[in-house]
Amino acid sequence: MLEKINTLIEELEQLTAEKKEQVEEYRIRFLSKKGAITALFDDFKSVPNDMKKEMGQRLNELRDLAKNKINDLKEKFEEAETSGDNTLDLTTPPLPYVQVGSRHPLSIVKNEIISIFSKIGFTISEGREIEDDWHNFTALNTPENHPARDMQDTFYVSLNPEMVLRTQTSSVQVHIMEKQTPPIRTISPGRVYRNEAISARAHCQFHQVEGLYIDEKVSFADLKQTLLYFAREMFGEDTKIRLRPSYFPFTEPSAEMDISCTICKGAGCNVCKYTGWVEILGCGMVDPQVLENCKIDSTKFKGFAFGMGIERITMLKYQMKDLRLFFENDVRVLKQFTAAEK
Numbered sequence: 554m555l556e557k558i559n560t561l562i563e564e565l566e567q568l569t570a571e572k573k574e575q576v577e578e579y580r581i582r583f584l585s586k587k588g589a590i591t592a593l594f595d596d597f598k599s600v601p602n603d604m605k606k607e608m609g610q611r612l613n614e615l616r617d618l619a620k621n622k623i624n625d626l627k628e629k630f631e632e633a634e635t636s637g638d639n640t641l642d643l644t645t646p647p648l649p650y651v652q653v654g655s656r657h658p659l660s661i662v663k664n665e666i667i668s669i670f671s672k673i674g675f676t677i678s679e680g681r682e683i684e685d686d687w688h689n690f691t692a693l694n695t696p697e698n699h700p701a702r703d704m705q706d707t708f709y710v711s712l713n714p715e716m717v718l719r720t721q722t723s724s725v726q727v728h729i730m731e732k733q734t735p736p737i738r739t740i741s742p743g744r745v746y747r748n749e750a751i752s753a754r755a756h757c758q759f760h761q762v763e764g765l766y767i768d769e770k771v772s773f774a775d776l777k778q779t780l781l782y783f784a785r786e787m788f789g790e791d792t793k794i795r796l797r798p799s800y801f802p803f804t805e806p807s808a809e810m811d812i813s814c815t816i817c818k819g820a821g822c823n824v825c826k827y828t829g830w831v832e833i834l835g836c837g838m839v840d841p842q843v844l845e846n847c848k849i850d851s852t853k854f855k856g857f858a859f860g861m862g863i864e865r866i867t868m869l870k871y872q873m874k875d876l877r878l879f880f881e882n883d884v885r886v887l888k889q890f891t892a893a894e895k
């Protein structure tokens with residue numbers, strides 16, 4: 554009998570399993586009611602009394618060993634199943650390359666505009682994209698039924714007809730004027746929305762930067778000088794500007810600003826439609842009524858404001874012809890701008 558026990562112990566110590574089913578087979582072979590170890594316990598009755606102690610100890614050792622070994626094997630398979638480790642191949646080579654993104658051209662140009670105006674003391678202010686009627690229109694001299702509202706086809710938030718997707722970042726400046734006392738010198742970059750058909754030259758969403766300067770002795774000459782500085786910083790030292798009279802509800806007088814064509818340098822090309830000039834922004838002296846709407850004393854303070862589309866500036870700077878390229882996020886297009894970033 555001792556011999557049998559020793560043989561089984563040896564066998565158990567070398568036990569391995571390739572499959573989960575094998576472990577169950579072992580359990581049946583050693584530990585079930587008809588298993589080898591159970592059979593030995595049955596034989597134990599016939600062991601002579603003087604050998605019972607030693608044999609009993611040895612038999613218990615065998616049973617414990619069998620239980621532990623089979624449990625260990627079982628756990629090994631269960632662990633592998635839950636962690637899925639058996640499918641992980643650490644020798645797999647890495648992917649050939651990881652695609653790294655690049656900064657969007659609109660962000661590059663926006664940051665450049667911010668940096669240019671920061672140098673002459675403009676702060677950055679941002680606001681909400683869902684705006685109420687007062688801040689987007691009424692405070693800016695565009696009350697209900699005013700014809701100028703037609704200039705900006707608006708998305709209304711359907712649950713509340715008083716709320717709109719802002720059509721201009723001037724709304725941010727209304728908040729600033731309501732909260733701060735002059736001097737105010739700030740630019741507000743951000744996304745704006747208009748209900749327009751999408752084409753190469755128009756989109757329902759685009760980006761603006763608006764500037765506002767309010768102080769006691771601000772003049773139109775200050776506006777012109779600020780914009781000349783901007784144009785030269787943005788498009789080069791030899792850039793010329795010209796101002797043409799225009800109309801905006803919130804400025805009086807109002808003007809549109811052209812810069813000398815960056816491509817043909819004024820000689821005439823298809824970008825400037827052979828005029829030598831391209832329009833880049835609108836501007837003017839803040840209408841006294843707008844100051845009053847925001848509780849700023851218009852007899853004491855004056856201000857100028859300007860606004861430009863970031864898409865327009867970017868298209869001119871990089872000579873892009875289709876506005877839709879900005880929103881398609883084609884990596885092949887966007888990657889070209891990495892090198893241009895300062």
Ligand SMILES: [Zn+2]
Binds near residue numbers: 817826
């Ligand atoms: Zn030109």
